[in-house]
Amino acid sequence: MAESSLTKKRTGWRVKLEPRLDEPTGKESLLISLGAVVVALILGGVVIAVVGGNPFASYLHIARAAFGNIGVLSDTIVKATPIILTALACTIAFRMKLWNIGAEGQFIMGAWGASAIVLAPVLAPESPRWMFIPLMALAGMGMGALWGLIPGYLKAKFNVNEIISSLMLNYIAVSWVNYWIFGVWSEGGFQMSPKFPEAASLPRLSDYASTIPFLRGLTTHAGLFFGIAAAVFLWYIVYRSRWGYEIRLIGDNPHAAKYAGVNIVKNTILVMALSGALAGLGGMSEVSGVVRRLQTAPINAGYGFTGIIVAWLAKLNPLAIIVVSILFGALILAGREIQPSGIPKMIQGIILVCLIASDFLLRYRVRVVKNEEE
Numbered sequence: 001m002a003e004s005s006l007t008k009k010r011t012g013w014r015v016k017l018e019p020r021l022d023e024p025t026g027k028e029s030l031l032i033s034l035g036a037v038v039v040a041l042i043l044g045g046v047v048i049a050v051v052g053g054n055p056f057a058s059y060l061h062i063a064r065a066a067f068g069n070i071g072v073l074s075d076t077i078v079k080a081t082p083i084i085l086t087a088l089a090c091t092i093a094f095r096m097k098l099w100n101i102g103a104e105g106q107f108i109m110g111a112w113g114a115s116a117i118v119l120a121p122v123l124a125p126e127s128p129r130w131m132f133i134p135l136m137a138l139a140g141m142g143m144g145a146l147w148g149l150i151p152g153y154l155k156a157k158f159n160v161n162e163i164i165s166s167l168m169l170n171y172i173a174v175s176w177v178n179y180w181i182f183g184v185w186s187e188g189g190f191q192m193s194p195k196f197p198e199a200a201s202l203p204r205l206s207d208y209a210s211t212i213p214f215l216r217g218l219t220t221h222a223g224l225f226f227g228i229a230a231a232v233f234l235w236y237i238v239y240r241s242r243w244g245y246e247i248r249l250i251g252d253n254p255h256a257a258k259y260a261g262v263n264i265v266k267n268t269i270l271v272m273a274l275s276g277a278l279a280g281l282g283g284m285s286e287v288s289g290v291v292r293r294l295q296t297a298p299i300n301a302g303y304g305f306t307g308i309i310v311a312w313l314a315k316l317n318p319l320a321i322i323v324v325s326i327l328f329g330a331l332i333l334a335g336r337e338i339q340p341s342g343i344p345k346m347i348q349g350i351i352l353v354c355l356i357a358s359d360f361l362l363r364y365r366v367r368v369v370k371n372e373e374e
Contacts (some may be wrong), residue, residue, distance in 0.1 A: 018365045021225060029362060036358035040205070040351040048343060066330030074205065074218040078290060080329030081141075082107065084227035085282030086307030087314065088234050088322045092318055093275040095238060096251045102151060102166025103279040104304025104343055105173035106144040110280025111287040112177050113143030115294040118200045119185045119193055131200040131355075136200065137226070137284050144280015145273040147173060156265040162272070167174055174300055181296055193294040202289035223285030228322065235318040237240025247271060262325075279304060302345075306332075309352045 024032070045055030066076045086103045093100035114136040117123055122139075123132060147169055154160035185193040189371035205218035238244040250257040250264055258264055280301065291298045310328055326350070335344025 001048040003282055013370055014367055016367045016369050019365060020363060020365050025292040026364050032361050033313060033315060033355065034356050037351060040347070043354075044343075044347040044351050047346060051091040051343075053343075062087050062330060062334040063336035071217055072333070073221045076326060076329045076333050077220045077224060078329075079332045080325040081221070081223045081227050082085075082282040082286045082291070082303040083290040083306050083310055083325040084224075085285065086304045087278050087310035088227075088230050088307075088318055089144075089277075089279035089282070089304075090307050090311040091314070091316045091318060091321065092234060092238070092247070092271055092278070093148075094251075094311060096247045096256075096267065096271050098152070098155065098268065098271060098275075099163045100148065100151070100166050102147065102169050102304070103275070103298075103307050104302065105166070105170035106147040106172075106276040106279035106301055107283040107286075107304045108177050109147045110140035110144040110283030112180065113175075113280065114140040114284035114287055115180075115185070115193060115196075117194075118196050119175055119294065123200075125197045125199075127199060132197075132200040132203065133222075133288070134286055137281060140280045140287075141277040141283025142280070144283065145277040148276020148279070149269060150305050152269045154273070156268040170304070170362060177294070177299065178296065181294055185294060187293075191296050195293045196288065200288060201292045202285065208293055218231070219290075221285075221289035223289040226281055226285055227325075230281065231318045231322055234278075238318065243267075243339045251342060277299070277362045280308070306348065309348055310356070312352065312355045 045059070048055040048058050065072060067073055086107055088108065089103045091098060091124075117132065117136045117139050123135065132315060148166075151160070151162045151165035154165050155162040181191055181193060187194045197235075204221045205215040207371045209216035209218075217356040237245075238247065246257065246267060249260070250262060250267060255263060283299065286303070287294060287299060306328055310321060310324045312313070314324045331344055331347065
């Protein structure tokens with residue numbers, strides 16, 4: 001009787017969560033992220049079905065409308081270009097556990113700064129492109145950096161929550177730019193500025209169609225090269241420079257970084273300024289390469305918030321951001337034809353929620369074990 005009372009009896013199975021003692025491998029992180037996206041697409045498909053649509057047809061339409069031919073692929077890349085730069089802006093801040101939610105405002109202020117070179121005017125309309133474009137890029141980055149430096153300084157000096165301060169600055173940026181669009185720079189009372197001269201516009205592939213007929217109708221502009229160059233530059237900073245090591249060290253363990261003599265205050269300000277500069281360059285790229293005037297709707301299109309999702313999905317890898325941004329550019333481009341019109345943004349939101357939830361699996365290992373009792 002005593003012997004039988006000590007015998008273990010299996011009563012079923014249970015799920016057991018174990019904290020990971022080591023960092024997940026790159027392959028595990030990739031699989032978990034892809035799994036989160038798949039779950040998000042399934043949930044999005046369920047919602048599409050609930051509102052009376054066909055999820056399979058909807059997703060197939062998105063693929064065809066974004067990648068079906070060279071023309072729509074070019075349009076997809078145009079949509080992806082500002083996302084690349086805002087996602088890079090979020091990436092460098094998130095690496096240091098600085099939650100910059102203000103990339104949208106920094107993007108808008110970058111567009112305003114670039115426009116000021118043309119509309120103030122700083123340069124005469126007949127100035128050559130080689131003068132306009134660099135100065136507009138510097139002005140856009142400068143205004144974006146200023147809009148990122150403000151919450152960075154408040155965080156570094158007074159420990160003000162950067163989520164709140166950077167988010168509130170988004171609304172100030174919108175109001176500031178609206179003042180100029182609706183008033184000072186308004187063209188005939190309309191909600192837009194006068195059109196930029198050709199020299200103040202980033203060249204498009206279609207501009208060279210007279211020489212290369214294949215490029216006719218392709219809208220991809222030189223802002224893409226800004227995005228690629230910024231991604232490579234940021235990858236080098238994060239993974240190959242001493243400053244990048246300090247950024248990652250502060251993000252992983254600020255107490256160890258402080259003990260090692262790393263200046264956290266200075267790095268906080270610099271990283272937030274760099275983050276804002278990248279988002280500001282995105283604003284310059286959009287206003288000079290696509291809109292070619294300062295206008296409310298295209299500039300205030302939510303690229304800064306989309307950049308947050310892309311940065312997380314790319315696991316803060318600057319080079320992976322290029323690929324993920326193109327996929328999100330496809331969702332934005334093709335999603336305009338999907339009804340109800342809020343479905344694409346809903347899918348983006350579901351993806352973000354699933355990605356945040358998937359971080360749980362990066363911290364814990366899930367095991368199914370036999371449940372035993374004495």
